[in-house]
Amino acid sequence: MCTIPINSVLDPGWNLASMAMEARILRTLYWFGLLDHRREPIDGQRFGERHFYRRTALFDRFLFFDVRTEALAMIRH
Numbered sequence: 001m002c003t004i005p006i007n008s009v010l011d012p013g014w015n016l017a018s019m020a021m022e023a024r025i026l027r028t029l030y031w032f033g034l035l036d037h038r039r040e041p042i043d044g045q046r047f048g049e050r051h052f053y054r055r056t057a058l059f060d061r062f063l064f065f066d067v068r069t070e071a072l073a074m075i076r077h
Contacts, residue, residue: 026053034059 029035042048
């Protein structure tokens with residue numbers, strides 16, 4: 001945004017990252033029963049829908065994430 005703005009950069013187009021995440025990861029987890037899925041229509045859009053996913057009880061039995069962070073010895077910028 002520090003240069004001369006181009007309209008194609010400012011106008012939101014298809015969000016390919018979220019579409020890829022849903023197609024490759026979330027939908028697959030849904031097929032295996034690890035996620036629940038529901039859709040809600042978007043007001044004012046004929047074909048637009050919001051997709052909501054949430055974990056099932058089976059999710060925690062199959063996937064476990066052990067995330068550890070570093071101890072901060074000094075301030076990082």
